[in-house]
Amino acid sequence: MSTTNSRVFLIGYRGSGKTAVAHLLAERLGWSWCDADAVLEERFGKTIRQIFADEGEPSFRDKETQVLIDLCTRQSIVVATGGGVVLRPGNRDLLRTGRVVWLTADAATLHRRIQADTTTAERRPSLAQGGLDEVREILAQREPLYSECAELTVDTSNQTLQEVTEFIVSALLAK
Numbered sequence: 549m550s551t552t553n554s555r556v557f558l559i560g561y562r563g564s565g566k567t568a569v570a571h572l573l574a575e576r577l578g579w580s581w582c583d584a585d586a587v588l589e590e591r592f593g594k595t596i597r598q599i600f601a602d603e604g605e606p607s608f609r610d611k612e613t614q615v616l617i618d619l620c621t622r623q624s625i626v627v628a629t630g631g632g633v634v635l636r637p638g639n640r641d642l643l644r645t646g647r648v649v650w651l652t653a654d655a656a657t658l659h660r661r662i663q664a665d666t667t668t669a670e671r672r673p674s675l676a677q678g679g680l681d682e683v684r685e686i687l688a689q690r691e692p693l694y695s696e697c698a699e700l701t702v703d704t705s706n707q708t709l710q711e712v713t714e715f716i717v718s719a720l721l722a723k
Contacts, residue, residue, distance in 0.1 A: 554579075554623045554624045554625070554646075555619075555620070555622065555623065555624075555625055555626075555627065555645065555646030555647065556573065556577075556579075556625075556626045556627070556646055556647045556648075556649060556716075556720065557627050557629055557643045557646050557647070557648050557649070558570050558573075558626065558627065558628050558629060558649050558651055559629050559631075559633065559634060559643065559648060559649070559650050559651070559694055559697060559698065560631065560650050560651035560652060560653075560694060561631045561652075561653070561658050561683070561686070561687055561690065562631040562658070562662055563653065563657075563658040563659075563660075563661035563662045563665065564631075564651040564652060564653050564658065564661075564704055565651050565653070565704045565709060565712060566583075566628035566629065566651055567583045567628040568709050569628070569651060569704075569709055569712050569713055569716070570582070570583065570626045570627065570628035572709055572710065572713040573626045573713050573716055573717065574625070574626040576713055576714075576717050577624075577626065577717070578624075579624040579625055579626055580622075580624065580625050580626075581625060581626040581627070581628070582619070582625065582626075582627055582628070583627075583628045584612070584615055584616065584619060584627055584628060584629045584630055584633070585628075585630045587615050587618075587619070588611055588612060588615045588630075591611075591615065592611055596608065596630075599611065609632070609635065609636060612630055612632075612633060612639070613636060613638065613639055613642075616629070616633065616639055616642050616643075617642065620642050620645045620646070627646075629643070631690070632690070634690060634693035634694055634696075634697055635690070635693065640693065640696060640697050643697050644697065647699060647700070647720055648697045648698050648699055648700070649698065649699070649700045649701075649702060649716055649720075650694045650695070650697070650698035650700070650701045650702070651702055651704050651712070652694075652701060652702065652703045652704065652705075653703065653704050653705040654705050655680060655683045655684045655687055656680060657704075657705045658683050658687070659679070659680045659683045662683070699723075700716065700719050700720070702715055702716060
């Protein structure tokens, strides 16, 4: 890949596989990788759940944007973004400074993955506590925004992490 496209941002709903794929994709490309939410938590010394509880969502979104601005200065990196990063128009513009891959899955698969993720209850704000209907509702709100940003969309519902990674590598190298 050329140096003008030396950032890959993985976007998508929580549970779509962004962090796991980021690690594998970076390894495959010989790049570094990070989870933007983990960077945010380290930088601000609180879990996302604590930031939401103590400061509210607008403050969290401000912090998320600050981290994204920093990550946009890095080269040869794969970034697993937070699921709501696309909610702000400015963030969608920042994402376009790299290659944007949208990882999707059907609502039932996402809900199942979220429920099985032990870090969700400890580190993340309550989402999907309203069950599958809540996942469907949030997906309906966010899908147009994910679509607006993405140059590549990959359904992770019925593929292994390795299959998803290889598909992305092939697609990115073909362009």
